Amino acid sequence: MSVPVGHYQYDRIDRDFLQARIAEFEGQVKRRLDGTLSEDEFKPLRLMNGLYLQLHAYMLRVAIPYGILDSRQLRKLGEIAQHYDRDYGHFTTRQNIQFNWIRLEDTPDILRELAEVDMHAIQTSGNCIRNVTSDEYAGAAADELVDPRVHAEVLRQWSTLHPEFTFLPRKFKIAISGSPNDRVAARFHDIGILARPGDDGTPVFRIFVGGGLGRTPVIGEELFDSVREEHLLATLEAILRVYNAHGRRDNIYKARIKILVQAIGVEAYREAVEAELDQMELDRYRLTPEAVAAIRARFAIPLLEAPDDADAVLTQQRRDDPLFDRWVRSNTHVHRDPGHIIATISLKPAGGIPGDATSGQIGRLADLADAYSFGEIRITHLQNVVLGHVRKDRLRDLWLGLSEVGLAEANIGLIGDIVACPGLDYCALANARSIPIAQKLGARFADTALQAEIGALRINISGCINACGHHHAGHIGLLGVDKRGEEFFQLTVGGRAENGAALGTILGAALPEDETVDAIARLVDCYLGLRESGETFLETLTRLGHEPFREAAYEAV
């Protein structure tokens, strides 16, 4: 396949730029090793190239812009996992992949290997504009109004080594969606953008500002309802300029834009942004239709052809095979083309580590993407993998192929689809181990028939208050805390990142680690006993409030 489907195709200029970035980083490593750069000076520079120093080793976070990559790129990630890591990679909640066991001196070589397939680690960390995330069903979902990928690529380019915004008070995360069903957690980002068609068909953008999780969870507030495409970049520059000038720099826990927005109020923030826009030379920032078209032209469009009976074939196969039918129910989404379907591949096997994939699985996913989805792969912000354009009559063959490598778990959006941060097994900040509790929960609810019976229920686990596992946004959230050297977990309920974003509220006192899984099982049983027909966990919770769930969770404690 010469032109990849789904993401921007690099040209010579983009490739030269990547090589220059690698050369720059190599020089920085050298200056660190010869002592001309202090560790304090080197740290932000290496972070801006995705290189962290974790508990046991360096971690390299590789960017997957708007979560989309092609099979050639995915195979390269598998090779890197095999040669430079311990044969696996970890997909993150920001649609990236990270390798947890990297040697500093190997990093320039890894970056060069990534550049062979137009990949990099630029701005996957550091106090700059991070890799932009988007809807995992972009360009495929039936419910989409605007394909957000072109503008996500505009934002990726614009934010790359931005001269003014590379030394911000703190990290800065942008997500963009083009669907009325929020699949990007727009209101939990520093800037969340929802695109929709304007009157003349050109997209307009609704912009939220100051959302985020972490120590101070805040739901983003609407800054503008309808920003025109030509003013998208000017508006973002103005928002960032106010933040860069006025965001707090005296305390890293108070340095995110959400703290500034909360301190002055969204109205004052809007006035400040408008005051910037009034002074800016808007022509200089104008996003012209030609510029958008030039980027759009570098995206290949999949040729969606399916036999007339594709849908009928799938219907029959589902009838014949209940196991397949269960997987289709939980792991697929409606495609805009009636002959196609979107398949989500769970990286949450019962008892496994959420988001991890071995190099063998990564290679197999690349093969399956080539065979069934135009060689295109998407990584979701819930740490799963999507094949976006699967012909309905070939879906069962894909499922059989996935089964062979243990990737046919039928649990997307269900209780087994757990999001967890790396926790104390890797992270120097953590208070508790997130992965073992995720594994225990996964094993407890391993039965996919039971998961299907329970229905939509998200569990998010964070190993500390920095909330990388987004526990505030989980329908059930777990926060690891340390009590005199013992691991405890605090439970929250009622959070959600989708439409109607809400923060979870604390159910009661933190539970010892070995009682947490049982407490959640009782809480789920309580829901199953109390729900009315067709009610989801969140709906029952909304109707009845915390009390019955609190009683159930704590009854034996």
Next chain:
Amino acid sequence: MKLFELGERTAQVHDVLVTVAELAERDDARAVLLESADDPALLRPYLNRLDLVVLRFSIFRDGRGFTQARELREYLRFSGEIRAEGHILPDQAAFLRRCGVDSVVLPKNGNGDPGLWEKQLRQFPIAYQRSVLPERAIGSGFRVEEAP
């Protein structure tokens, strides 16, 4: 004090460098020192007589100076020299230049090697966004040629 020129304007040495607060008292001052917390708009009444604005970086991670430089160029149309001093890294050379800074006071340690600054200015052939400089656009996109 060793100066390094990033762009077109030739760096000038000034004997009198005052703070923003002192500007009103000193009619002879042609050069002002702006701390990161100072609002560049305070310079508006004095811009006609100022030849040099020095932006002080207390630490290289504090990026307010980049916004100050752009405000001076873009909002206040300041056409004199802008200089960065303090804790700055050669790795920031192109960022400073593209925000409108003309010269830097070279740090007195390993970061002050003019060769490193020279190299960094030529590190990237292109940039992915417009800056305050008149850079040439590539095609119809918004990439520009980044020429030192």
